Amino acid sequence: EDQVTQSPEALRLQEGESSSLNCSYTVSGLRGLFWYRQDPGKGPEFLFTLYSAGEEKEKERLKATLTKKESFLHITAPKPEDSATYLCAATSGAGSYQLTFGKGTKLSVIP
Amino acid sequence: EAQVTQNPRYLITVTGKKLTVTCSQNMNHEYMSWYRQDPGLGLRQIYYSMNVEVTDKGDVPEGYKVSRKEKRNFPLILESPSPNQTSLYFCASSLFPTGSSYEQYFGPGTRLTVT
Numbered sequence: 001e002d003q004v005t006q007s008p009e010a011l012r013l014q015e016g017e018s019s020s021l022n023c024s025y026t027v028s029g030l031r032g033l034f035w036y037r038q039d040p041g042k043g044p045e046f047l048f049t050l051y052s053a054g055e056e057k058e059k060e061r062l063k064a065t066l067t068k069k070e071s072f073l074h075i076t077a078p079k080p081e082d083s084a085t086y087l088c089a090a091t092s093g094a095g096s097y098q099l100t101f102g103k104g105t106k107l108s109v110i111p
Numbered sequence: 112e113a114q115v116t117q118n119p120r121y122l123i124t125v126t127g128k129k130l131t132v133t134c135s136q137n138m139n140h141e142y143m144s145w146y147r148q149d150p151g152l153g154l155r156q157i158y159y160s161m162n163v164e165v166t167d168k169g170d171v172p173e174g175y176k177v178s179r180k181e182k183r184n185f186p187l188i189l190e191s192p193s194p195n196q197t198s199l200y201f202c203a204s205s206l207f208p209t210g211s212s213y214e215q216y217f218g219p220g221t222r223l224t225v226t
Contacts, residue, residue: 043201043217097161098169103153
């Protein structure tokens with residue numbers, strides 16, 4: 001059974017204080033690892049897709065990286081508007097197109 | 112504007128009264144999916160569809176039905192809702208998941224309460 005585990009559950013940062021969110025996965029034959037941002041009361045918003053170990057993608061203050069067992073979402077010099085819940089999801093290559101989500105990390109950036 | 116729409120956005124109903132939540136996308140996406148989101152449990156996939164007339168179970172399909180008669184629509188049916196189906200529901204769509212075309216677009220959500 002595919003599993004995706006995110007840590008920490010919640011993270012409070014001062015504005016400008018860089019940090020990383022972790023996503024560890026147990027998936028047979030990873031086909032894709034996804035990061036989403038979700039604001040309260042809204043649907044998740046796509047951020048990145050990573051396909052193979054060593055891959056990196058960047059968008060503004062966010063950078064996602066992938067190893068064979070985990071992915072990191074690095075947040076550089078965060079601003080209050082980066083406050084949100086960040087979700088990680090994975091899909092396997094086992095003949096299924098099912099997507100498994102982690103429970104998310106709630107990020108709060110304090111001015 | 113490219114979007115996924117869901118209706119209704121809020122629904123309060125009683126146990127056993129059949130209901131349908133509609134989902135529609137205007138991006139010609141082949142893949143569509145339904146999720147429920149519960150505190151402490153995160154997003155869990157209910158059903159997904161890779162194309163018209165092709166549907167498959169996700170992690171939590173019990174108590175739900177879906178159909179995909181048209182490419183743009185993917186309704187979620189609760190034939191006999193129970194209180195444990197009280198949740199926030201999201202519909203999502205994406206191009207067929209090959210290559211780099213796996214970005215999923217989510218709808219705004221439907222908050223369902225079953226009393």
